[in-house]
Amino acid sequence: MAESDRPGKQGRQRPKDGNVIYANFGNRTRVTGSDDAPRAPRRTRPAFVPGAARLLDAVTRLTDQGRVTRGRQYAAAGHVVGLEVANGRVHGQVAGSQNEPFNVAIQLPYRSTDDIAKVTDRLARTTNGLRRARSGDVADELLDILLAEDPSDIRFSCDCPDSAVVCKHAVAVVEKLAAKMDADSALLFQLRGLDLGRLEQAVSEQAKIVSRESEDDTELFWSGHPLPDLPDPKVAPALDDSDLDLLHKAMRAVSYTSIDQLRAVSDIEDIYDHLTR
16 A cells, blocks of 8 residues: 555545645644734823913924924933923934034914913903913914914024024923923913913903993993802811810810819810811
């Protein structure tokens, strides 16, 4: 009998394809294609406050993705070694391949005194306007004044050899500025020489003027403006924040013995728990 006609072990023949015997390599298995392979989730950037987001959007529109990526890497690696905010402009220093850092300047479009006064008036006429501004929630129409309505109105310059409108060093400075603005909303107003403390006083005075105007407006007299949010005070047990030594001292004046004093304090604690339950 020919060897090819002999049955294999246990009466089975090994599968073959041409001259390849799969027993040598194992059975065929399906290889998962690249389209079927699980993909790592895309990393999304954290949301920034509107002012910071507008600055980041400006540099993204005015340069290419390569410079944006390298600028972000520079900022993340700590290459921005200096950042100064002045009225209408920003100066930054970025350490690069040279011995001395490169100097970056960001110039915002000019704003007149009347333009800046519109910020105060708008905040005074908006319910919780200043409170929202302190948290970084600034309306687009105010960002048009404080920053720029069109990204091309912001001028970027750097003394590096790159001749692009926005180089990677400018991107790094904006990244650093946006991070600071996201942490401290007052920085947005400092870009226009505004101090939030003084701005609050100006808004208060402007609100009085707005109130007098509403008295002469029949429609506003009946409908009024939206009411501000109610205050959100800190809630904490009074006994926990109180000085128990003072409470015991007060109880001594009406207690004959230390036992009476302890009982009186205990009764007060029980009454407080019952009233605040």
